[in-house]
Amino acid sequence: MDKILGRLSQLVAGRRSKWITLAVWILLAGGLSAVWPSVNSMERNNAANLDANQPSVIAEQLAEQEFPSDSGIPALTVWTREGGLTDEDYTRLQELTSYFTANPLEGMELVLPLEQMPLPALKQQASEDGTTWVLPFFFAKGAETDVMKTGMEEIRSQAETIFEKDPFDAKLGDQGLVARVSGPAGISIDAVGLFSSADVSLMIATVLIVLILLLLIYRSPILAIIPLIAVGFAYGVAGPILGKMAEQGWITVDSQAISIMTVLLFGAGTDYCLFLISHFRQLLTEEKEKSKALAAAVKGSSGAIAMSGFTVVIALLVLLLAQYGSVQRFGVPFSLSILIMGIASLTLVPALLAILGRASFFPFIPRTPEMQTERAKRRGKPNRHPKSKASAGWIGRTVTKRPWTIFIVTTLLLGVLASQATRIEYTVDLLSSFPEDTPSREGFAVIADKFTPGELAPVKLMVDTEGKDIDLQGTFSSLPYISQVSTPADGKTNPNIRAIELQLNVNPYSNEAMKHIPELRQTAESLLADEGIGEPENKVWISGQTATQYDTENTNARDTKVIIPIVIGLIALLLLVYLRSIVAMVYLILTVVLSYFAALGIGWVVLHDLMGNAAIQGLIPLYAFVFLVALGEDYNIFLISSIWKKRKVMPLKDAIREGVNETGNVITSAGLILAGTFAVLATLPIQVLVQFGIIAAVGVLLDTFLVRPFLVPAITMLLGKAAFWPSKEGRLGQESVEDTVK
Structure with missing residues (x-):
């Protein structure tokens, strides 16, 4: 594998091939975008989440067959006035229904003929205090959310004409008439609207956070742009492919999947780019020829990058085994985008680095000591020797000197944090994930207050x-x-x-x-x-909605029980093949799983104790597990790869110390960027993404600042040569046990 990957730079970043590589990516991104639909244009946000064998789905089908009059999707318009509805209000509501009876909307199945009912009969159906009336409009079963949204906009427009002002724009508590739309149709419209409005803002915020962090960490504008270019090309290729697959009916994509896919691409994609770029920068201080430095960088880091990317791809593909549609729909978009991003980081990024050379790091250009001396002579200034990095290696020295202390402290800390996860309450209530001022949530609150909450569903x-x-x-x-x-x-x-x-x-x-x-x-x-x-x-x-949510909860529990063990098993197998060590495979898996539960615990403290959330969405644990375990192993793989290679030429203690110090900066910067991209989700008005973003960001930070630099090296140090068992690869000659543990 190393030999194959070692030739990679010659194939994609040679004197001529670098331009060919860049041209191929430009043609791929441009050509696919021109001939295939974009993934955003193929979003389907009303796709079923439960399969046909679920009891509530079977019951819905029976209800449609035996009781077809109730088969529409109700949009419950709530009309309320402080002090009580007036006769004029009722008369205008009759005008509203009369208009849509004569002018039916596209996709609308039924309008109650209020104009045929006398006012006394209408008033009897109002709330007990006479302040609120609920008028349902029924859309056809299976109607697209966009169709229902257009229909409600027309209803709102006509209401504004009839009432001479827009009651849907008034605030609850105002003296005049206030209207809101709730019910299944209103909730669906709000859900899609929230995700759709989040797409552009999410993309902009993610790009900005990655760009700002790269500039702050590396202080190079060119270097900051290189990963963004690679991610842009990967998205430009993945988007049309996913769009074509959706057009052919092979997959279904929705707004939620595309939103998280964008964050994943920028976060994980930037990480892979930095693993290569940091290695290249280090080698440029040792090798004068940039082509040789780049070849060595590709050879030295591509194995870890490929393994890390493949681990994430395999873990995400396991989501296809989920029965719940929203989870299953994540599998292909996420895994395909990471696969393409991994290919871009091993082909396009080396080509860009070959084109730009040392200028990639301007204004802090890395040079060999000889180049620094020659440059100083030309400028007539004394050569400045680089500052000692002794202070930067304190983590490596501490871990190798006091491994037991580090192991006990970090394990206890993670254990205490993980214990908070036992307090978590879960919910599958979509409505509670909306902001409180969302129309459908406000409408539901009025119904629950003035009638009975069960009337809504x-x-x-x-x-x-x-x-x-x-x-x-x-x-x-x-x-x-x-x-x-x-x-x-x-x-x-x-x-x-x-x-x-x-x-x-x-x-x-x-x-x-x-x-x-x-x-x-x-x-x-x-x-x-x-x-x-x-x-x-x-x-x-x-x-009904309650029965659907009951089946949703059971389906989520089933998916969690099936997917989590399979993800652990596949990642364990990949680690075993890559490291050829059963012991290393076991403790790398255990440390990331412990970190995952600690992230859940901290997340609950933040979301519940600080932010006041009564429960978190039931899908969050599964989402967080797949992402954190797969992405957490990325950092472990990069660290252990460095230790394993150095173990071949130096005692294990030195290999651990050097490996920790060598990978520390790049993993820290990569972790900060990945956590930052997940944290962007917490700025959105959708609680499920806020909750996932906070827990994922916390988990990444735990892996970056606790598990990778302290816990994993400490365990490796304590195990000594046993960490390699049963493989003998990497053992240093006839090194004595004393040399290892001193």
């Missing part, structure tokens, strides 16, 4: 009665967590199937509501069994 329960008269309404009305039960309805094609709608007296999106789903099922099955109906477990169906 009722639970539909269907049973096969086999023709028997079963008291569904009476049975479920007696349950303490049910506020209202509808009159039973008979199925359209099978009258033996009867359905009731249940309004919970708690937030239907909450964990408390989800706990009632198995209770409702058990109650219905017991009722059927008491009536002598056989196999009642196959004759009860529950649909």
